[in-house]
Amino acid sequence: MDKKEYIEREKIRGILHSIINDSNCPMYMLQVYDQMLDHIPAADVQEVRRGKWLYEYKSGTPIKEGVVSSCCDMWNNYRTNFCPHCGARMDGEEK
Ligand SMILES: [Zn+2]
Numbered sequence: 001m002d003k004k005e006y007i008e009r010e011k012i013r014g015i016l017h018s019i020i021n022d023s024n025c026p027m028y029m030l031q032v033y034d035q036m037l038d039h040i041p042a043a044d045v046q047e048v049r050r051g052k053w054l055y056e057y058k059s060g061t062p063i064k065e066g067v068v069s070s071c072c073d074m075w076n077n078y079r080t081n082f083c084p085h086c087g088a089r090m091d092g093e094e095k
Contacts, residue, residue: 006043013037049088053079 013034020030051071056062058073066077072086083090 006045051088052092
């Protein structure tokens, strides 16, 4: 099965520009690559939100039971892999 991967246009542009800065590379190639990048359609993807379960609200108010999402500050009665309120992936990394 095909696994789709998504890349960031500006990251690729930056990499290409650093490669093409080589004096052996003809300058018109840079314009070709630039135009090519601009014509690749953007994928309809959502950035994955990440968070972790906490034992207090953002206000600092501690909770007696359950956990609180670091992303949306909503209470849940137990830890889940994804926050049922905001959909964040709860693997501990905040982004
Ligand atoms: Zn949440």
